[in-house]
Amino acid sequence: xxxxxxxxxxxxxxxxxxxxxxxxxxxxxxxxxxxxxxxxxxxxxxxxxxxxxxxxxxxxxxxxxxxxxxxxxxxxxxxxxxxxxxxxxxxxxxxxxxxxxxxxxxxxxxxxxxxxxxxxxxxxxxxxxxxxxxxxxxxxxxxxxxxxxxxxxxxxxxxxxxxxxxxxxxxxxxxxxxxxxxxxxxxxxxxxxxxxxxxxxxxxxxxxxxxxxxxxxxxxxxxxxxxxxxxxxxxxxxxxxxxxxxxxxxxxxxxxxxxxxxxxxxxxxxxxxxxxxxxxxxxxxxxxxxxxxxxxxxxxxxxxxxxxxxxxxxxxxxxxxxxxxxxxxxxxxxxxxxxxxxxxxxxxxxxxxxxxxxxxxxxxxxxxxxxxxxxx
Ligand SMILES: NC(=O)c1ccc[n+]([C@@H]2O[C@H](COP(=O)([O-])OP(=O)(O)OC[C@H]3O[C@@H](n4cnc5c(N)ncnc54)[C@H](O)[C@@H]3O)[C@@H](O)[C@H]2O)c1
Numbered sequence: 003x004x005x006x007x008x009x010x011x012x013x014x015x016x017x018x019x020x021x022x023x024x025x026x027x028x029x030x031x032x033x034x035x036x037x038x039x040x041x042x043x044x045x046x047x048x049x050x051x052x053x054x055x056x057x058x059x060x061x062x063x064x065x066x067x068x069x070x071x072x073x074x075x076x077x078x079x080x081x082x083x084x085x086x087x088x089x090x091x092x093x094x095x096x097x098x099x100x101x102x103x104x105x106x107x108x109x110x111x112x113x114x115x116x117x118x119x120x121x122x123x124x125x126x127x128x129x130x131x132x133x134x135x136x137x138x139x140x141x142x143x144x145x146x147x148x149x150x151x152x153x154x155x156x157x158x159x160x161x162x163x164x165x166x167x168x169x170x171x172x173x174x175x176x177x178x179x180x181x182x183x184x185x186x187x188x189x190x191x192x193x194x195x196x197x198x199x200x201x202x203x204x205x206x207x208x209x210x211x212x213x214x215x216x217x218x219x220x221x222x223x224x225x226x227x228x229x230x231x232x233x234x235x236x237x238x239x240x241x242x243x244x245x246x247x248x249x250x251x252x253x254x255x256x257x258x259x260x261x262x263x264x265x266x267x268x269x270x271x272x273x274x275x276x277x278x279x280x281x282x283x284x285x286x287x288x289x290x291x292x293x294x295x296x297x298x299x300x301x302x303x304x305x306x307x308x309x310x311x312x313x314x315x316x317x318x319x320x321x322x323x324x325x326x327x328x329x330x331x332x333x334x335x336x337x338x339x340x341x342x343x344x345x346x347x348x349x350x351x352x353x354x355x356x357x358x359x360x361x362x363x364x365x366x367x368x369x370x371x372x373x374x375x376x377x378x
Pocket of ligand 1: 017042045077168
């Protein structure tokens with residue numbers, strides 16, 4: 003594509019999360035920054051797609067639409083083959099998270115991109131926020147003293163029918179192909195990826211080992227009530243409590259515990275709070291967030307560096323690999339689970355989840371290790 007040209011965008015997977023990409027592409031089209039040339043989904047569009055041609059399948063769109071940028075918001079197990087096709091057709095790719103179902107396939111895709119001279123941006127939108135850099139600057143500037151540990155805390159609600167919305171939902175594999183859906187690797191993957199970014203872990207070798215304690219309340223193969231402790235190569239740890247079985251949705255966060263205080267990054271809000279020991283109130287700041295699609299267009303047109311290049315997601319993919327190759331999640335005994343019907347529809351609630359999740363982060367130990375009754 004010539005420098006200063008207007009990139010031709012195609013989006014595959016326009017329902018579900020992909021609808022947000024269509025809105026963003028149309029915004030960029032309105033600014034004259036890009037053109038939404040094509041969309042692809044097995045289901046016809048239900049919202050405006052501008053003047054885009056409509057394809058029934060991503061592969062056909064990639065082959066026929068002569069695109070500079072392809073957005074892939076399709077199910078996890080389609081990511082690598084479709085991204086490969088898009089790169090080989092000469093397009094840059096915005097690939098939804100998790101980018102690949104294994105470290106080996108992530109490396110393979112990176113190699114395809116290198117050979118094609120094209121780039122892959124991964125849809126971890128919280129990593130497009132300058133809040134992550136702000137937290138790292140605060141830590142480097144000594145705002146909370148030496149770092150003791152990192153945390154990732156997410157307690158969300160998902161209705162029972164979330165797990166039946168698509169054939170791949172809640173699956174560890176589908177027809178023998180790894181899918182690796184589940185709390186750690188999909189809905190709360192942003193918490194894991196953001197904690198790793200705050201801790202400066204990008205490559206697989208930045209992680210020394212991973213202890214997983216994966217549980218499930220729903221009738222699924224994947225995890226919905228999960229804890230993990232990631233030990234980094236420098237010895238520090240990130241403890242995560244990530245669950246879709248809370249009674250109410252709480253705002254998820256990444257924490258940095260220091261010798262003289264704590265930083266909390268509310269990563270969906272781009273808000274950072276610094277709580278210094280001895281001070282009664284946190285200092286709160288809000289930070290701008292860049293659009294990952296706009297950044298990819300700037301990269302395609304003017305070689306601006308990517309915010310979330312594929313290679314920077316290797317540490318996250320190492321965690322995903324541990325989930326993929328680890329034991330199946332254990333079922334939580336019925337006595338610890340309530341079936342609730344409220345505004346959030348019918349959903350399963352694990353008793354005292356929030357209490358035990360907070361302990362996981364505070365004690366840097368899994369649900370089992372802190373003694374959560376539902377993990378016995
Ligand atoms: N970044 C985020 O915050 C975020 C949030 C939710 C989901 N996601 C990711 O987005 C991706 C999609 O998730 P979802 O929950 O929207 O899934 P979904 O199953 O609800 O929607 C996927 C869409 O892709 C379509 N599709 C499937 N195969 C296709 C193909 N070969 N060609 C064209 N269209 C095809 C389906 O018809 C469907 O409309 C996943 O990777 C998921 O992890 C990201």
